[in-house]
Amino acid sequence: MAVEWREMDVAHAExxxxxxxxxxxxxxxxxxVAGSLSPDDLGADDHRYEFVCECSDPHCTERLVLSRGEYDQVRADGTRFVLAHGHVTAEIEHVVERTDDYVVIEKEGVAAEVATGLDPRTT
Ligand SMILES: [Zn+2]
Incomplete structure (x- = not known):
């Protein structure tokens, strides 16, 4: 019994x-695309772009505004994602950074393994 439940939890987290x-x-x-569109003439490294919320709700349409530098900082770690405020799923992740515009979360357990396995920057 206990094992069944655990498997369900794993599938859910995955x-x-x-x-x-x-x-x-x-x-x-x-x-x-932002990188190819912003050569030196656009200038400022702190120019901010619209990214999508990376929460676990497939229907989420929230937009987040980040500079490419801020975004790259999140992406440097394969278990970190950028989310809108209030979109954190406590059972699979915890907040590591909070700004006025977004939160950065880090995956735990199975969710972290899946996230690392699917990391586009390591494949
Ligand atoms: Zn969201």
């Missing part, structure tokens, strides 16, 4: 992590 990894793929594309 699914949530996969949703977030999907949004991460979208943001990687945004970051790429």
């Amino acid at each position: 699914r949530l992590a996969r949703n977030e990894s999907l949004f991460r793929e979208v943001n990687e594309r945004i970051n790429e």
Whole structure:
């Protein structure tokens, strides 16, 4: 019995992590395009772009405003994601950074493994 429940939890956490990894793929594309669009003449490294919220809700349409530098900082760690305030799923992640515009979370356990496995920057 206990084992069954545990397996369900793992599957659940895995699914949530996969949703977030999907949004991460979208943001990687945004970051790429932003990089090609902002040569030196646009200047400022602190120019901010609209990224999508990387929470586990597949229907989330929240937009977050970050500079490419801020975004890259999140992406440097394969278990970290950028989310809108109030979109944190406490069972699979915890907040490591909080700004006025967004929160940065770090995955735990199975969710962290899935996130690392799907990290577009390590494949
Ligand atoms: Zn969200």
